[in-house]
Amino acid sequence: MPRHIAIIMDGNGRWAQKRGQMRHAGHKAGLGPVRMAVEACAELGVEVLTLFAFSSENWQRPIEEVGRLMDLFMEALEREAAELNAKGVRVRFIGDRRSLSVRLQTRLNETEDLTRANQKLQLLIAVGYGGRWDITEAARAVARRCASGALQADEIDEATLQEELALSGLQDPDLFIRTGGEQRISNFLLWNLAYTELYFCDTLWPDFDRAELDRALAFFTGRQRRFGLTDAQAVAR
Numbered sequence: 001m002p003r004h005i006a007i008i009m010d011g012n013g014r015w016a017q018k019r020g021q022m023r024h025a026g027h028k029a030g031l032g033p034v035r036m037a038v039e040a041c042a043e044l045g046v047e048v049l050t051l052f053a054f055s056s057e058n059w060q061r062p063i064e065e066v067g068r069l070m071d072l073f074m075e076a077l078e079r080e081a082a083e084l085n086a087k088g089v090r091v092r093f094i095g096d097r098r099s100l101s102v103r104l105q106t107r108l109n110e111t112e113d114l115t116r117a118n119q120k121l122q123l124l125i126a127v128g129y130g131g132r133w134d135i136t137e138a139a140r141a142v143a144r145r146c147a148s149g150a151l152q153a154d155e156i157d158e159a160t161l162q163e164e165l166a167l168s169g170l171q172d173p174d175l176f177i178r179t180g181g182e183q184r185i186s187n188f189l190l191w192n193l194a195y196t197e198l199y200f201c202d203t204l205w206p207d208f209d210r211a212e213l214d215r216a217l218a219f220f221t222g223r224q225r226r227f228g229l230t231d232a233q234a235v236a237r
């Protein structure tokens with residue numbers, strides 16, 4: 001079983017358009033599979049689930065779609081926070097929050113505070129997140145430490161940067177899932193996906209059900225993870 005699953009929930013807009021509906025109807029329908037994935041991961045003992053809800057590039061979408069998505073996040077958190085808390089889910093948000101409305105920022109903080117002590121499953125929601133933004137922020141933090149004299153440039157190693165990334169302290173994703181037919185990483189967790197098993201499926205996110213998740217898990221079970229080692233070394237590990 002993967003300990004950490006990361007998902008790009010793609011295909012909401014196309015799902016709605018196929019039905020002659022507005023794109024935001026697809027985002028709304030996408031909440032169903034979010035609930036399913038959270039419940040399944042909690043039940044299966046997955047430790048971390050990271051969902052790409054809004055990328056740094058998504059700000060360039062039509063203003064109406066962005067506004068509707070922000071309303072959807074707000075409503076979903078208002079409605080689901082207590083339930084997530086009751087299920088023992090710790091919710092955290094990764095990404096640049098500064099462009100979000102103050103109301104939404106407050107809601108994110110409240111949800112994090114409410115669920116902070118929970119241990120069943122960590123749900124990371126990427127909002128205003130970009131992999132390059134993440135690495136740039138980490139580089140800035142490391143540079144500040146150097147400038148203050150707390151760190152020498154020669155002491156910087158991979159762990160130094162990793163500690164400053166949004167997923168600091170968490171294990172990297174074991175399994176990445178992208179729905180909607182595209183086979184790209186789209187500036188998701190660029191650093192942390194280095195050795196992740198990548199699973200792509202054509203299913204549009206609103207149609208991603210438990211059977212689809214089980215197919216992704218079966219794919220993961222069939223992979224031999226080598227982390228750069230030979231077959232024999234990996235087996236011996």
Ligand code: FPP
Nearest residue numbers: 009010011012013014015030031053073076
């Ligand atoms: C990509 O589909 C999906 C998004 C940009 C938004 C995903 C958000 C949700 C499913 C809501 C989640 C809410 C919470 C609180 C976790 P797309 O619009 O790019 O689809 P397309 O490729 O068909 O256009």
